[in-house]
Amino acid sequence: MNTFVLATHNLHKIEEFNAILGSLVPGITVIGYDGPEPIEDGVSFAENALIKARAAAAHTGLPSLSDDSGICVDVLGGAPGIFSARWAGSAKDNAANVQLLLDQLSDVREEDRGAHFQCTIAVVNPVTNEEYVVEGKWPGRIAREVHGANGFGYDPVFIPEGYEVTAAILDPDEKNQLSHRSRALRALADRLSS
Secondary structure, eight states: OOEEEESOOOHHHHHHHHHHHHHHSTTOEEEOOOSOOOOOOOSSHHHHHHHHHHHHHHHHSSOEEEEEEEEEEGGGTTOBGGGGGGTTSSSOOHHHHHHHHHHHTTTOOGGGOEEEEEEEEEEEETTTTEEEEEEEEEEEEEOSSOOOSSSOTTGGGEEETTOSSOTTTSOHHHHHHHSHHHHHHHHHHHHHHO
């Protein structure tokens, strides 16, 4: 099966999945999902990704993909983690989420500001009854203040390993080569190719 439904209504994400997966696995096509959004009540990235992929597979009858991602800060025991999008409350407010994280880390030393972005992609194939997850991690640390205008979410405070600037300062193409999502998609491409 070469067509997958991506359990999202985000057109940019569909384009990104097609561009990266299409370049790694010729003949793969990712299409959008027009069904209802399920309640993500899992306690891990993998559980939430599987909830969404299962819903898309059940709604369409096609092999489905979904991703769940967030930022995990070492000194916070991996938080915000699955709560990254709503860290400062129930609304998805990127600026408030970033500010709360900076406030929580205000007295944390540089060497203890380690973090990573994580992306987990779930695959559910109702034709073969196969389910699996792959993941990508992008290590780095949290800056002391916001820098840069590219990207979204926590990009303005995330300094990738080996860099001295935040992900929001990186060229978007460079960021896409390094990111947790691109790492997870490469792992998915390896799995699909084998």
